[in-house]
Amino acid sequence: MIGYVTIGVSDMARAKAFYTDLLGDFGAKVLLDLDRIAFIGKSMDTPMLAVCTPYNGEPNHPGNGNMFAIPMGSKDAVDQHYKKAIELGATCDGEPGQRIPGQFYGAYVKDLDGNKVAFFYFG
CATH class of the missing domain: 3.10.180.10 (2,3-Dihydroxybiphenyl 1,2-Dioxygenase, domain 1)
Structure with missing residues (x-):
């Protein structure tokens, strides 16, 4: 039911390295990298994690309760x-x-x- 979840990050290279290292043993890798957003997962037709710098150019903020x-x-x-x-x-x-x-x-x-x-x- 979930295609992907997106989280805001401050440093794309650091976030991609963290999540590919953390989830690599599940077969996760960067599937699509579009500069300010990257999709990490096993395939484009399974749930993915997207890391991105906010579209509005403002600093990212993790949500309270998210x-x-x-x-x-x-x-x-x-x-x-x-x-x-x-x-x-x-x-x-x-x-x-x-x-x-x-x-x-x-x-x-x-x-x-x-x-x-x-x-x-x-x-």
Whole structure:
């Protein structure tokens, strides 16, 4: 149902490197790079992440309450990607842990521009 999610960034090269490194083991890569916006994913017909500098030329601002979440497939994968994001320069916004007993395991980071990202596993 979601084609892509767009987040504003301050440095395109830095954002592309962060997200391709972070999501590369899922097969994600820059699929389309149009200077101020780049689409990162596995293919153009699967959900993608777009990073862009704001169209109006104003500084980017992460939204309060905005977040995008990436399904991991296991608790171990949640832990691994949380750790990888931190190693790539993200900041902790909620260490890995069980959020809903027996149902939802998640971890939260803020990327290099303050955008909130969740890694999660249902099961």
